[in-house]
Amino acid sequence: MKIAVLPLRKGSKGIPGKNKKKMLGRPLFSWTIGAAIFSNLDAIYVYTDDEEIITYIEKEYGWCAKVKAVPREASTAIDTSSTEEAMLAFTSQLKENYSVLCLLQATSPMTTSEDINAVLEKIDYQYDSALTVVKTHRFTWNADGTPQNYDPFNRPRRQDFEGLLVENGAVYATTKTAFLQSKNRVSGIVGLVEMDEASYTEIDSLTDWDIVEQLLASRFQKAKVQSKIQYLVLDVDGVFTDGSVFFGAEGEMMKRFDMRDGMGLEILRQNNVEIVVMTSENSVLVGQRMKKLQIESVFLGVKDKYAFLTQFLEVRKASFADVAYVGDDVNDLANICSVGWSFCPADGTEVVKRHADYVLTQNSAAGAIREACEIIMKYNKRYE
Known part of the structure; x- marks a missing residue:
C-alpha cells in the first residue's frame, strides 16, 4: 500500500494563514491534494492541527475515499518541529499498514500527479527512497569567496554547463523499512526525479505568492486544447x-x-x-x-x-x-x-x-x- 502524508501547521510566520490562502481560487493545500488524488497513491492523509482544514477535508473530498484528515499532535506543530518528527508521529498513529510512505508539501502547488507517480516508480525500481529536484544553471560560491561549481576563468556557456540538481521540496518517498531504520525522509539508495525549474520558487512572501500564481496560470493556459464542446x-x-x-x-x-x-x-x-x-x-x-x-x-x-x-x-x-x-x-x-x-x-x-x-x-x-x-x-x- 502506497500512502502519502501532507503535514500542515496552523501557524505561518511569513504569510499568515498561508496553507488556506487561495491561489488561483483554491486553498494552497488543495493543489497538492488534487495532484495526489489522481496519482497512483492508495491513500492521502492530511496531518494537521487546524480544525478548519480538517472540516474542509471531510466536507469537500467526500467523493474521494483516498483522502483522509488526521489530527496532528501539538508537539509536532511548533516552530522548532522538524518534518521528520511529524512523519514519525503520524506513522505511530497510523493503524493501516503500508509499504511506501510519500511526503508531500502544500507549498508546492506546481506538483502534478505525473511527478508523484514518477517518484513512486523509482521505489518500484528498487530504490530505497526518491525525491524531486530541479536543474539550475546558476553558478554557486562558498562564503569564503571560492567558486563551488565552475572555473571563473573558463566560464562555460549555459548550453555547455550541466548545472546542479537542487531539491525543490515537492515530493519525497521512502520504503517503510528504510524510513523506520533511518527515521529520515530519504535514505539508502536514492532516486531523483527532475521537475520543471518553475517548481523551485519558494513561497515565503507575498511577492513569491504572486510569482507562483502567475506561473501556475500560465502553465494551464499554455496546455489549453480546444475540441468540440460536449x-x-x-x-x-x-x-x-x-x-x-x-x-x-x-x-x-x-x-x-x-x-x-x-x-x-x-x-x-x-x-x-x-x-x-x-x-x-x-x-x-x-x-x-x-x-x-x-x-x-x-x-x-x-x-x-x-x-x-x-x-x-x-x-x-x-x-x-x-x-x-x-x-x-x-x-x-x-x-x-x-x-x-x-x-x-x-x-x-x-x-x-x-x-x-x-x-x-x-x-x-x-x-x-x-x-x-x-x-x-x-x-x-x-x-x-
Whole structure:
C-alpha cells in the first residue's frame, strides 16, 4: 500500500494563514491534494492541527475515499518541529499498514500527479527512497569567496554547463523499512526525479505568492486544447443570477434568474451538449430552478471545483478540451484557466476577466448564459 502524508501547521510566520490562502481560487493545500488524488497513491492523509482544514477535508473530498484528515499532535506543530518528527508521529498513529510512505508539501502547488507517480516508480525500481529536484544553471560560491561549481576563468556557456540538481521540496518517498531504520525522509539508495525549474520558487512572501500564481496560470493556459464542446459547466451566483440573494427570517427566500438563459440551454441540449451546474453554495432554490430547467448534472456545495471537475471528466472519459465553462469569481479561476473555452459575464470580477478566453457582452442574469450558448453553437458547427 502506497500512502502519502501532507503535514500542515496552523501557524505561518511569513504569510499568515498561508496553507488556506487561495491561489488561483483554491486553498494552497488543495493543489497538492488534487495532484495526489489522481496519482497512483492508495491513500492521502492530511496531518494537521487546524480544525478548519480538517472540516474542509471531510466536507469537500467526500467523493474521494483516498483522502483522509488526521489530527496532528501539538508537539509536532511548533516552530522548532522538524518534518521528520511529524512523519514519525503520524506513522505511530497510523493503524493501516503500508509499504511506501510519500511526503508531500502544500507549498508546492506546481506538483502534478505525473511527478508523484514518477517518484513512486523509482521505489518500484528498487530504490530505497526518491525525491524531486530541479536543474539550475546558476553558478554557486562558498562564503569564503571560492567558486563551488565552475572555473571563473573558463566560464562555460549555459548550453555547455550541466548545472546542479537542487531539491525543490515537492515530493519525497521512502520504503517503510528504510524510513523506520533511518527515521529520515530519504535514505539508502536514492532516486531523483527532475521537475520543471518553475517548481523551485519558494513561497515565503507575498511577492513569491504572486510569482507562483502567475506561473501556475500560465502553465494551464499554455496546455489549453480546444475540441468540440460536449459539456457546458456553469457556476450559479454571478452567472445564472446577478449575485443578489434575498433573505427573510427563515433564511434564503429569492434569487433572480433570466428566462432567456433557460431557452439557450435547451437548444444546446438538443444539440448534444450536456449542461453541468457546479456551485459552492448549497441552495434549495438553486436545486429547484435546475430541476425546472431539467438539468440532471447539478452539484451543490462544491468548494474545490477544479478537483471535482477533473474527477467528473475522468469518470466520463472526457477531457478539459471538451468543456466550456462560465464563471465570475475567484473560485472559478482554476477551471477558467484549464478548459477548452472559458467565459466570464460582463459584470464578473476583474481577475476572472483577465484569465477568461471570452468576456461576454451581457451581464449575469441578463442574457450572459444565452450569449455563451449561441457562441458555443456557432463554434461547434466547425466540427460538423
